[in-house]
Amino acid sequence: MAFLEVKDLHVSYQRAITALTGVSFTMEEGQIMAILGANGAGKTTTLRALSGFIGLDNARVTKGRIGFDGQDLTRRPPYEVTRQGVVLVPERDKVFPNLSVHENLEVVTSRASGTRRSELTDLVYTRFPRLAQLRKREAGLLSGGERQMLALGSAIVCAPRLLLIDELSLGLAPVIVEEIVEHLRVIRQDLSLTILLVEQSAAVAFRLADSAVVLEHGEVALTGTSEALQSDSAVQNAYLGTGTEGRRSYRAVAEARRLAEQEGRA
Amino acid sequence: MQLLANIIVLGAIYALISCGYVLIYRVSRVLNLAHGELMMVGAYLLLTTAGMIPNPWIAIPVAGLLSLAMGALVYLLLMRRMTGESVLAAILTTIALGILLRGVVVIFFSAAHQYPSVPLGLHASSVEVLPGARISSLSLVLVVVTALVYGSLFAFLRLSRWGLRMRAAGQNPLLAAQRGINLHGIYAMVWGIAIFTGSIAGMLISLDAGLDQTLIMIGLKAFPGALVGGLDSLLGALVGSLIVAAAEVLLIQYVNPLLADVVPFLILIAMLVFRPWGLFGTREALDRV
Amino acid sequence: MSKTKLLALILAAAALLALPFTVSGAWMDIANQILLASIGALALMLLTGFAGQISLGHAGLLAAGAFTAGILSRELGAPFWVGIPAAGLTGALLGVIFGLPSLRLRGIYLAVSTLALHFLVVYLGGEYETRRGFSTGILIDPPMVFGIELWDPFAWYPVLLVGAILTYALSRNLLKSRTGRAWAAIHDTEPVAAALGINVARTKLWAFVITSAITAMAGALFAYYRGFVSIEAFSLFVTIQYVAMIIIGGMGSLTGAVLGAAFVTLLPHLIEGATRYLPTGGAISGSVFAMNYAAFGLIMIAFLVFEPGGLMGIARRLKGRG
Numbered sequence: 018m019a020f021l022e023v024k025d026l027h028v029s030y031q032r033a034i035t036a037l038t039g040v041s042f043t044m045e046e047g048q049i050m051a052i053l054g055a056n057g058a059g060k061t062t063t064l065r066a067l068s069g070f071i072g073l074d075n076a077r078v079t080k081g082r083i084g085f086d087g088q089d090l091t092r093r094p095p096y097e098v099t100r101q102g103v104v105l106v107p108e109r110d111k112v113f114p115n116l117s118v119h120e121n122l123e124v125v126t127s128r129a130s131g132t133r134r135s136e137l138t139d140l141v142y143t144r145f146p147r148l149a150q151l152r153k154r155e156a157g158l159l160s161g162g163e164r165q166m167l168a169l170g171s172a173i174v175c176a177p178r179l180l181l182i183d184e185l186s187l188g189l190a191p192v193i194v195e196e197i198v199e200h201l202r203v204i205r206q207d208l209s210l211t212i213l214l215v216e217q218s219a220a221v222a223f224r225l226a227d228s229a230v231v232l233e234h235g236e237v238a239l240t241g242t243s244e245a246l247q248s249d250s251a252v253q254n255a256y257l258g259t260g261t262e263g264r265r266s267y268r269a270v271a272e273a274r275r276l277a278e279q280e281g282r283a
Numbered sequence: 284m285q286l287l288a289n290i291i292v293l294g295a296i297y298a299l300i301s302c303g304y305v306l307i308y309r310v311s312r313v314l315n316l317a318h319g320e321l322m323m324v325g326a327y328l329l330l331t332t333a334g335m336i337p338n339p340w341i342a343i344p345v346a347g348l349l350s351l352a353m354g355a356l357v358y359l360l361l362m363r364r365m366t367g368e369s370v371l372a373a374i375l376t377t378i379a380l381g382i383l384l385r386g387v388v389v390i391f392f393s394a395a396h397q398y399p400s401v402p403l404g405l406h407a408s409s410v411e412v413l414p415g416a417r418i419s420s421l422s423l424v425l426v427v428v429t430a431l432v433y434g435s436l437f438a439f440l441r442l443s444r445w446g447l448r449m450r451a452a453g454q455n456p457l458l459a460a461q462r463g464i465n466l467h468g469i470y471a472m473v474w475g476i477a478i479f480t481g482s483i484a485g486m487l488i489s490l491d492a493g494l495d496q497t498l499i500m501i502g503l504k505a506f507p508g509a510l511v512g513g514l515d516s517l518l519g520a521l522v523g524s525l526i527v528a529a530a531e532v533l534l535i536q537y538v539n540p541l542l543a544d545v546v547p548f549l550i551l552i553a554m555l556v557f558r559p560w561g562l563f564g565t566r567e568a569l570d571r572v
Numbered sequence: 573m574s575k576t577k578l579l580a581l582i583l584a585a586a587a588l589l590a591l592p593f594t595v596s597g598a599w600m601d602i603a604n605q606i607l608l609a610s611i612g613a614l615a616l617m618l619l620t621g622f623a624g625q626i627s628l629g630h631a632g633l634l635a636a637g638a639f640t641a642g643i644l645s646r647e648l649g650a651p652f653w654v655g656i657p658a659a660g661l662t663g664a665l666l667g668v669i670f671g672l673p674s675l676r677l678r679g680i681y682l683a684v685s686t687l688a689l690h691f692l693v694v695y696l697g698g699e700y701e702t703r704r705g706f707s708t709g710i711l712i713d714p715p716m717v718f719g720i721e722l723w724d725p726f727a728w729y730p731v732l733l734v735g736a737i738l739t740y741a742l743s744r745n746l747l748k749s750r751t752g753r754a755w756a757a758i759h760d761t762e763p764v765a766a767a768l769g770i771n772v773a774r775t776k777l778w779a780f781v782i783t784s785a786i787t788a789m790a791g792a793l794f795a796y797y798r799g800f801v802s803i804e805a806f807s808l809f810v811t812i813q814y815v816a817m818i819i820i821g822g823m824g825s826l827t828g829a830v831l832g833a834a835f836v837t838l839l840p841h842l843i844e845g846a847t848r849y850l851p852t853g854g855a856i857s858g859s860v861f862a863m864n865y866a867a868f869g870l871i872m873i874a875f876l877v878f879e880p881g882g883l884m885g886i887a888r889r890l891k892g893r894g
Contacts, residue, residue: 071460072367095460105461113454116447123444124451126463175463314680364877370679371626375819376876378812383869389862510684541702545695548688555673555685 018087019043020211021067021179026081028059028066037062038235039081044179049205049212051222051243054232060215061108063232064181067213068105069095085179100128102178108187108215111168114157118148121156121167122174129176140207141170144200162193169197173204182214186221194221201225223247286532288416294528295422295429297547299484300505301512301520302436303477309515310453310473313362313373317381318481319502321357324384325350325482326399326489326498327392333402342403346486347479354478355471362474363467385496396495399486407491421491428487432480433521440517449473453515500544507551513564522562526550592729600725602841607732608794609833611739613817615786617829618743621818622752623779624759625674629686630814632693633670633784635806636662637791639697642710642801652715656792663788664781666693671780675773690811697803709802712795728797735793736830739786743826746782755779809865816872822882831883839871840864 021044028037037059044050052060062076067083070076071094083090090098095105112121122138129137142149145166151159156167165185172180185201186194198221205212216222222229223243231239231246239246300322307315315321329346336342361380365373400406407419440446452459452469460466485498508527512519531546554561591603612634619625637659644650644658666689673685701707714723722728746752754775757765766772795801813836821832843863879885 068461071457071466073456075367094466095457096463096465099461099463107458107461110455110458113451113458115454116451120447124447124459124462124464126448126465171462308680314683361873361877368880371620371683372876372880374626374680374683375815376873378815379869379872379876381869382809382812382865383873386862386864386866386869390859390866393859394862506684507688541695541699545691548691551688552685552692555677555681555688559677559681 018084020046020048020086021213022082022084023063023067024082024084026063026066026083027079028062028076029079031075036235037066040232040235040237041081042230042237042240044211044213046178046211047209048228049214049226051226051229052213052215052232053219053222053229054238058232059235060232061183062235064105064183064213064215067098067103068181069093069098071095096126099175100126102128102176103181104172104175104177104179105181106168106172106183106185108183112156112159112164112171115155117153117155118159118167119152121171125171125174127175133176134174137174137176140204141173144204144207145170161189162197165189165193165197166200169201169204173208177208177210179211179213182212184215184217185225186216186218194218198225284413284416286536288412288418290525290529290532291426292418292422293532294525295426296484296488296501297505297508297524297528298521299425299429299432299487300481300502301509301524302433302517303481304506304509305512305514305517305520306436306473306477306480308509309517310449311362311456311470312453313365313377314514315377315474315477316374316503317357317377317384318477318506319499320381320384320388321350321353321478322481322485322502323494323496323498324353324388324485325478326485326494327388328353328482329486329489330392330397330399330494333399337402337404339403339405343486347483350482351475351479353475353482355475357478358471358474359467363470381499385499388496394496396493398489398493400490400493403490405490419491421487425484425487425491428483432483433517436476436480436517445469445472504544504547507547507554510551511554511561513561515565516561516563519561519563588733592726597725600729602837604725604728604732604797606834606837607729607736608790608797609814609817609837610736610830611790611793612787612814613821613829613833614736614739614743614826615783615790616814617818617821617823617826618746618755618786619779619783620815621823621825621829622747622759623755623776623783625671625776625779626679626683627670627686627780628683628808628811628815629670629690629693630787631806631808631810632686632690633663633666633787634791634794634810635697635803636666636693637788638795638801638806639700639710639791639803640788641792641795642712643700645712645715646706646710652717652796655715655796656789659788659792660785663785663791666788667781667784668777670784671777674776674780687808687811690808694803694806697806701803709800709804712799712801714799715796722796732793732797740826740830742786747826751775751778751782813868816868818882819872819880820875820882822884823880825882825884828882828884835883836868839868843867 023043024041026037026040030036040059040063052063054060065074065076066078067090069090070078078092081091085101085103088101090101090103113124116124122141125134127134147163148166148170151163156164159167169182185197189197202225204210212225214222214225226243228242229240229246230237300318303318303322304315307313325346328349329342332342332346332349336345357380361376362373365376405421407421409417410420410423411417412423440450448459448464448469449472451462452464452466456466459469481502488498488501505524508524509520510523511526512521512523527547527550530550531543534542534546592600595603612630616627616630619627640659640662641655644655650658670686670689674682677685701709714721716722717731720727722731747755754765754770757768757770758772758775762772765775817832817836818829819832820835821828821830844860847860847863875882881888
């Protein structure tokens with residue numbers, strides 16, 4: 018049986034338009050997989066469904082099954098899913114702004130024992146030395162990059178076996194993304210993590226992931242290894258937006274410049 | 284001097300009650316308009332335990348524990364179902380609960396004015412706390428208890444693991460759940476603590492002045508203190524309660540005794556006009572509702 | 573309009589017209605109370621159910637209307653036809669005051685500000701009563717309407733029926749108008765409404781002004797009907813009853829408001845009837861008041877938790893099934 022098995026997953030929202038209409042894929046332990054697709058294709062919804070909805074979300078899994086390491090995680094609340102080792106780094110609101118950096122790590126509640134937890138906290142501080150310097154700083158005052166590091170860090174303290182990362186690179190300057198990706202690779206080695214990530218930037222996705230799922234209109238359009246997908250030019254044009262490379266990179270550059278300025282100020 | 288003592292006693296009463304409003308609002312974003320009724324039930328719990336065990340050192344803690352359980356049960360059996368519903372629906376549910384409790388209390392305990400201090404054999408004596416200012420010994424106890432409660436709450440929220448989780452859940456419930464925190468457990472706990480502190484206030488007031496449905500009005504009048512200070516700030520509740528109490532005591536003394544029931548709400552209106560997020564509250568709280 | 577609907581309407585009209593000739597004075601009184609409650613509930617439904625503005629100050633507005641009528645009648649001997657519009661004017665004015673916080677506040681803050689205003693109005697009413705020495709309340713003589721002195725429930729019935737029907741018709745037309753559409757827009761999302769070119773502030777204020785005026789007039793009618801005004805009659809419980817009417821009836825439905833008004837008005841009588849038949853009836857009858865509160869709270873909770881669509885929601889479901 019696969020490590021993660023998503024089978025015919027349907028999600029509907031009470032109000033919004035995005036939803037899933039039958040998403041299926043599997044992951045093996047140790048794999049890094051990316052979910053790609055256009056805006057509104059259902060990438061974030063897939064991750065959120067995996068990590069569990071709460072009453073506030075107004076969303077629910079209407080059909081299908083999520084199996085993780087022999088357990089059924091379908092419709093389980095997020096705190097149970099997290100304690101099973103499936104941990105999400107959300108796209109936004111990823112840290113508690115009024116808690117300090119250290120409190121953000123400390124607040125985590127998991128199955129791990131006290132010693133394991135402090136080991137993991139030490140690991141986070143070793144791998145992200147920047148966070149160790151900022152231990153006492155309120156998380157709301159961190160820069161975008163630091164915030165992403167903290168979000169990853171607090172997910173790591175949850176003792177994940179499967180890490181779900183929503184938009185690792187979004188809104189961050191390329192230099193920072195580079196740094197975080199490097200740290201993440203090391204940590205992945207440390208903990209032999211399985212990672213499922215959603216990425217706007219196909220470049221970042223393929224640098225990390227060894228395979229990918231392409232979503233379109235709430236359904237899986239394509240799956241394959243990174244090499245296969247990257248070398249397939251038809252795929253590139255249709256799903257990865259490389260056909261509009263010029264426009265895309267222009268926007269990316271503008272965004273990166275703005276963020277680099279912000280980082281400089283912070 | 285007497286006025287100052289009165290202000291401090293009334294302020295302590297309001298503060299001990301209003302921290303319950305703040306705790307529940309800050310952690311679960313629900314305004315509990317049944318707080319007055321629940322604290323009254325807490326006082327009736329003392330009346331019951333006092334009737335069975337006429338020893339204050341047993342009857343009061345037992346009633347306190349029962350009210351803690353009552354608060355948690357209110358969340359688990361009722362308010363839990365309102366997660367994800369509109370603000371209006373949640374407020375109305377607490378109002379409906381309040382009405383239900385008013386009826387239930389009269390059915391079980393009658394509407395008569397009763398004295399839990401009698402079976403416990405407690406007599407309030409008069410104590411000179413400041414030169415020329417006397418308050419009842421139970422009022423003095425109330426002031427001390429309020430100080431203790433606020434001290435423990437600050438320490439609990441700042442230093443304990445559960446307090447940290449509560450602060451996290453208040454800031455971002457979804458992320459808290461994703462970080463492994465059982466929201467329902469946290470909410471049940473905060474309801475328990477809030478109703479416990481409110482009930483302690485109800486018990487102490489009724490030991491001093493007797494017990495009937497007027498306790499509800501005291502509970503409601505304590506709310507403006509919480510809002511003046513800022514609905515999501517515990518320190519604010521303390522300061523706000525003192526401000527409201529000072530205004531109430533002074534206006535009754537120098538202007539018109541009939542103002543007693545309306546002063547807190549006048550201050551509340553003024554606050555809503557000029558600084559709705561309160562003295563110590565965060566501005567974002569306004570947009571979150 | 574479909575044939576069945578027309579038939580139902582004719583039957584309802586016939587029943588309403590035949591009612592005074594078939595029931596006792598006590599039941600006529602209850603019918604009148606339902607009509608009075610319907611007017612107030614329709615107003616609150618417009619405000620909360622359609623414009624989406626929370627108000628916990630309804631009893632305050634009813635009191636304001638009742639006191640306006642009472643004071644005018646007592647102090648100046650003003651007739652009915654002056655008292656009612658004057659109450660409406662007071663209501664409109666208070667509506668501006670009640671509505672002002674809504675420009676800045678939403679959700680619980682708005683609820684709390686209207687609650688505070690309720691206490692303010694009640695205080696002013698109480699103050700007036702003590703100052704003028706009417707410590708038990710103000711007596712009002714039965715008003716003359718079209719040359720008829722309204723002194724018993726049967727005489728009142730046609731007046732209140734017309735009042736309720738007018739309010740219903742006015743509400744319907746209002747909802748179909750530009751104003752009603754603007755209310756629906758701010759109810760859903762304010763930013764979107766603003767983007768559509770709707771003046772959100774003015775729309776909100778209008779909602780408060782119009783509904784407060786109606787509510788105050790209902791309060792004045794209540795005062796005339798009772799022949800007596802006392803601040804005791806406008807406790808917070810009254811507000812809660814009106815809020816319960818629109819919840820039990822079903823948010824966002826005018827018919828629901830009327831159904832809810834009927835339900836809430838009838839409830840105490842039903843409970844009283846029920847306790848009489850209970851074996852322990854004698855023992856409990858002393859606390860009918862308490863039973864009322866308890867049952868009322870329970871029913872409200874039941875609707876909020878299990879049937880947020882109210883009676884109209886149930887009706888729709890039954891219809892869908894049948």
